[in-house]
Every structure is written in structure tokens, then in C-alpha cells.
Amino acid sequence: MAYKLQYxxxxxxxxxxxxSF
Incomplete structure (x- = not known):
């Protein structure tokens, strides 16, 4: 999700x- 972009x-x-997703 959104956190993925920052990750x-x-x-x-x-x-x-x-x-995984």
C-alpha cells in the first residue's frame, strides 16, 4: 500500500x- 512506496x-x-502482494 502507501507504505510500500516509502519502503x-x-x-x-x-x-x-x-x-508477495
Whole structure:
């Protein structure tokens, strides 16, 4: 959600989170 955009700093973790969602 919105917090995901701010969590972009960590690309590796962001990619994993994006896949999860």
C-alpha cells in the first residue's frame, strides 16, 4: 500500500514484497 512506496529505499526487499502482494 502507501507504505510500500516509502519502503522503496530497499529494492531487494521491495521486490520480494511486491511479489508477495
Amino acid at each position: 522503496k529505499p530497499k529494492r531487494r526487499r521491495t521486490l520480494v514484497h511486491d511479489n
